[in-house]
Amino acid sequence: MELSGGDILVRFLKDEGVEHIFGYPGGAVLHIYDALYKQDDVKHILVRHEQGATHAADGYARATGKPGVVLVTSGPGATNAVTGIATAYMDSIPMVVITGQVPRAVIGSDAFQEVDSVGITRPCVKHNFLVNDVSELAATLKKAFYVATTGRPGPVVVDIPKDVTDPNVKVPYTYPETVEMRSYNPVVKGHPGQIKKAVDMIVAAKRPMIYTGGGVVLGNASAELTEFVRLLGYPITQTLMGLGSYPATDQQYVGMLGMHGTYEANMAMHECDTLIAIGARFDDRVTGKIAEFCPSAKIIHIDIDPASISKTVRVDVPIVGDVSAVLTDMIGQVKAGKARPDQSALGQWWEQIEKWRGEDCLGYDRNSPLIKPQFVIEKLWEVTGGDAIVASDVGQHQMFAAQYYKFDKPNKWLNSGGLGTMGFGLPAGLGAKLAYPDQDVAVVTGEASIQMCIQELGTATQYDLPVKVINLNNRYMGMVRQWQQFFYESRYSHSYMDAIPDFVKLAESYGHVGMLIDKPEDVEGALREAFAMKDRLVFMDFITDQEENVYPMIAAGKGQHEMHLHSDNERELA
Amino acid sequence: MLRHIISLLLENESGALSRVAGLFSARGYNIESLTVAPTEDETLSRMTIVTTGSDEIIEQITKQLNKLIDVVKLVDLTEGRHIEREMMLIKVATNGSDQREELMRLADIFRGNIIDVTDASYTIELTGESEKLDAFIDTLAKMNILETVRSGVMGISRGEKGLHL
Numbered sequence: 001m002e003l004s005g006g007d008i009l010v011r012f013l014k015d016e017g018v019e020h021i022f023g024y025p026g027g028a029v030l031h032i033y034d035a036l037y038k039q040d041d042v043k044h045i046l047v048r049h050e051q052g053a054t055h056a057a058d059g060y061a062r063a064t065g066k067p068g069v070v071l072v073t074s075g076p077g078a079t080n081a082v083t084g085i086a087t088a089y090m091d092s093i094p095m096v097v098i099t100g101q102v103p104r105a106v107i108g109s110d111a112f113q114e115v116d117s118v119g120i121t122r123p124c125v126k127h128n129f130l131v132n133d134v135s136e137l138a139a140t141l142k143k144a145f146y147v148a149t150t151g152r153p154g155p156v157v158v159d160i161p162k163d164v165t166d167p168n169v170k171v172p173y174t175y176p177e178t179v180e181m182r183s184y185n186p187v188v189k190g191h192p193g194q195i196k197k198a199v200d201m202i203v204a205a206k207r208p209m210i211y212t213g214g215g216v217v218l219g220n221a222s223a224e225l226t227e228f229v230r231l232l233g234y235p236i237t238q239t240l241m242g243l244g245s246y247p248a249t250d251q252q253y254v255g256m257l258g259m260h261g262t263y264e265a266n267m268a269m270h271e272c273d274t275l276i277a278i279g280a281r282f283d284d285r286v287t288g289k290i291a292e293f294c295p296s297a298k299i300i301h302i303d304i305d306p307a308s309i310s311k312t313v314r315v316d317v318p319i320v321g322d323v324s325a326v327l328t329d330m331i332g333q334v335k336a337g338k339a340r341p342d343q344s345a346l347g348q349w350w351e352q353i354e355k356w357r358g359e360d361c362l363g364y365d366r367n368s369p370l371i372k373p374q375f376v377i378e379k380l381w382e383v384t385g386g387d388a389i390v391a392s393d394v395g396q397h398q399m400f401a402a403q404y405y406k407f408d409k410p411n412k413w414l415n416s417g418g419l420g421t422m423g424f425g426l427p428a429g430l431g432a433k434l435a436y437p438d439q440d441v442a443v444v445t446g447e448a449s450i451q452m453c454i455q456e457l458g459t460a461t462q463y464d465l466p467v468k469v470i471n472l473n474n475r476y477m478g479m480v481r482q483w484q485q486f487f488y489e490s491r492y493s494h495s496y497m498d499a500i501p502d503f504v505k506l507a508e509s510y511g512h513v514g515m516l517i518d519k520p521e522d523v524e525g526a527l528r529e530a531f532a533m534k535d536r537l538v539f540m541d542f543i544t545d546q547e548e549n550v551y552p553m554i555a556a557g558k559g560q561h562e563m564h565l566h567s568d569n570e571r572e573l574a
Numbered sequence: 575m576l577r578h579i580i581s582l583l584l585e586n587e588s589g590a591l592s593r594v595a596g597l598f599s600a601r602g603y604n605i606e607s608l609t610v611a612p613t614e615d616e617t618l619s620r621m622t623i624v625t626t627g628s629d630e631i632i633e634q635i636t637k638q639l640n641k642l643i644d645v646v647k648l649v650d651l652t653e654g655r656h657i658e659r660e661m662m663l664i665k666v667a668t669n670g671s672d673q674r675e676e677l678m679r680l681a682d683i684f685r686g687n688i689i690d691v692t693d694a695s696y697t698i699e700l701t702g703e704s705e706k707l708d709a710f711i712d713t714l715a716k717m718n719i720l721e722t723v724r725s726g727v728m729g730i731s732r733g734e735k736g737l738h739l
Binding site: 118119122123126127130147181182183184305306307309310311314 | 584585588589592593596600630633634637638640641643644645646739
């Protein structure tokens with residue numbers, strides 16, 4: 001079959017099993033858009049801004065585990081997409097971003113809407129390609145999907161000059177079933193010797209701690225992790241990126257760790273003698289001061305990316321491999337081996353952990369006359385039966401959602417953990433809703449974050465994507481204000497936003513339902529009413545306590561054990 | 575902070591060099607020198623990077639390089655027995671026959687070749703370990719060096735084992 005580049009691209013996407021792409025047309029991709037127009041297999045979602053396209057594709061990928069696909073034009077189309085590409089890169093999200101490029105003959109001449117997309121995106125992609133000839137297009141696209149979805153996943157950019165998609169230039173097309181790259185062979189199985197060493201260490205532990213991250217979600221290893229944790233009876237904590245891969249309502253779960261993690265999780269990390277890190281990367285928001293991180297622990301680290309191992313914290317037993325495969329091997333070895341965890345030591349360890357848990361570090365003032373943001377999230381969890389997909393923006397509301405929405409399943413919590421991209425939540429939630437129209441999708445945001453990609457409310461209208469927006473409106477950039485309060489003697493420099501729009505009217509102008517909620521007693525009713533409107537996007541503007549802070553908190557650069565639990569010791573934070 | 579010579583085979587594709595260079599600048603690693611050219615297999619380039627860093631940094635550098643899709647194979651030559659060479663072309667002003675003779679003697683002692691001659695200058699080609707090239711430059715301290723070009727270090731392991739596919 002002879003096809004033009006534009007038709008090859010669209011046909012390839014269909015053959016690759018891509019159902020939806022998110023994009024925005026422009027000069028360099030017009031041939032491709034014309035090819036899209038002629039078919040119905042690949043559905044195109046027209047966003048309002050290319051950043052929205054990348055976040056929507058990213059949310060789609062996080063919720064489904066399938067790669068998100070983006071199509072944007074050259075120049076500003078590509079540069080607008082960069083924030084979303086970097087967001088996906090930091091969180092290892094599989095994504096293929098197709099960028100148009102000016103025709104080959106004018107590359108390098110500062111042509112209209114020309115930018116070196118391969119150069120600009122190089123530091124924030126897993127890999128990128130410039131397609132030099134239409135005959136290479138299908139094979140290159142196959143490589144892009146292969147690289148994006150295997151090993152440690154990540155975004156891949158494919159830059160296609162306009163003339164490569166010329167409708168008058170046709171070449172033979174067959175779907176490339178296989179792909180071979182001599183320089184790219186991701187490891188799957190862990191080294192048996194290392195696994196044995198790790199298992200010996202794990203069963204001999206007196207004060208064990210399991211610390212898991214986004215790798216368990218990405219590696220689809222939630223079932224194996226749950227079996228492993230229950231088999232051993234050990235405490236488990238998860239990073240912001242790992243939430244949901246082990247049920248949060250389970251007794252063995254001690255909450256999230258890190259800067260705004262629970263007291264029990266951070267203290268158990270600090271006091272453990274054996275740390276089992278699984279698909280987590282010892283991020284600075286998790287470790288705090290490296291010199292004081294897990295001072296008495298032997299560390300085992302399972303990760304698919306060798307470069308994640310011993311990057312910031314030296315580990316004793318590294319295991320490179322797919323977390324699911326390695327956990328399966330470990331479970332087998334624990335079961336087959338004679339050694340069992342020392343139950344009396346484990347009993348004492350749990351006793352200690354329960355004492356820390358008794359501090360009730362997530363307690364807050366439930367009698368406040370103002371709406372507490374934590375209360376809204378607790379009610380959201382109740383009203384949605386703990387089963388909604390929650391897409392979050394970045395800031396205090398993100399931390400409250402992570403702390404108070406108890407995720408029992410993976411792929412339900414979508415947030416920009418690594419890059420911390422404000423504006424992520426709404427488009428990511430739309431991407432997830434597109435993939436799962438029957439599931440509840442809540443976008444937890446704040447009045448500052450939501451304004452960074454608020455134009456996507458139009459996309460929601462056009463494609464009938466009725467997410468529920470939970471806007472925790474405290475009239476501040478809450479996390480910025482919190483840091484200014486603690487570390488800059490309450491000099492609130494530019495963290496107050498004047499001229500906030502009337503979100504109810506704004507939502508209505510896009511054809512959605514708007515609600516304003518300013519009393520605690522109205523919170524639950526509003527949520528129930530909103531989630532009952534299955535086919536409408538409801539924008540809930542919750543007017544919350546203006547100066548509520550996120551606790552517990554470990555100040556940047558402090559040790560895990562140097563936590564501040566409640567507002568009574570705010571001063572000591574500085 | 576030890577000096578390491580990292581040798582890699584990478585896909586001979588446009589952009590491969592900038593991926594490596596970009597990695598070093600983005601992560602704040604040192605590059606003392608970097609050389610690259612195609613091999614006998616025209617789909618592959620051989621690159622030699624001289625860098626310094628603690629053991630942890632060097633471990634990260636090799637892991638991060640291995641992670642680049644265009645990097646096919648990599649070896650830290652300093653982990654085993656190896657030979658390193660660098661080439662220098664140096665143009666020196668010559669002032670009178672005494673100096674010309676002195677320069678010829680020095681070039682001879684350092685096993686250099688004079689590859690271009692004018693009434694007022696010699697251009698000398700010299701190959702060896704970087705220290706030898708440094709020593710030659712030091713030796714010329716009193717003379718007027720017009721131009722120095724150094725290739726950067728290349729390296730190869732000793733014995734029959736080598737870096738190939």
